[in-house]
Amino acid sequence: MVIKDRLLDESDITMKYVCNTCGHIAMIDRHGRLHCPICGDKADIHPVEMSYAFKLLIDELKSLVVVPRIKLESLV
Numbered sequence: 001m002v003i004k005d006r007l008l009d010e011s012d013i014t015m016k017y018v019c020n021t022c023g024h025i026a027m028i029d030r031h032g033r034l035h036c037p038i039c040g041d042k043a044d045i046h047p048v049e050m051s052y053a054f055k056l057l058i059d060e061l062k063s064l065v066v067v068p069r070i071k072l073e074s075l076v
């Protein structure tokens with residue numbers, strides 16, 4: 001709990017939406033709706049708390065054409 005408190009709760013915690021179907025981070029479109037760029041309307045999107053540094057790591061890996069997928073533990 002100390003590690004979670006120091007590295008997440010008291011640091012750069014952010015709420016992102018993850019598609020459980022494909023594992024990508026969902027986007028909010030211009031109409032304010034959650035949208036998965038891979039699944040489209042078939043997306044199963046859930047809110048996930050994560051470190052913003054982790055989100056930046058995922059973005060940098062995507063720029064190198066390495067696409068990490070997030071599996072939601074409580075839904076597996």
Ligand SMILES: [Zn+2]
Pocket residue numbers: 019020021022023024036037038039040043044
């Ligand atoms: Zn998806």
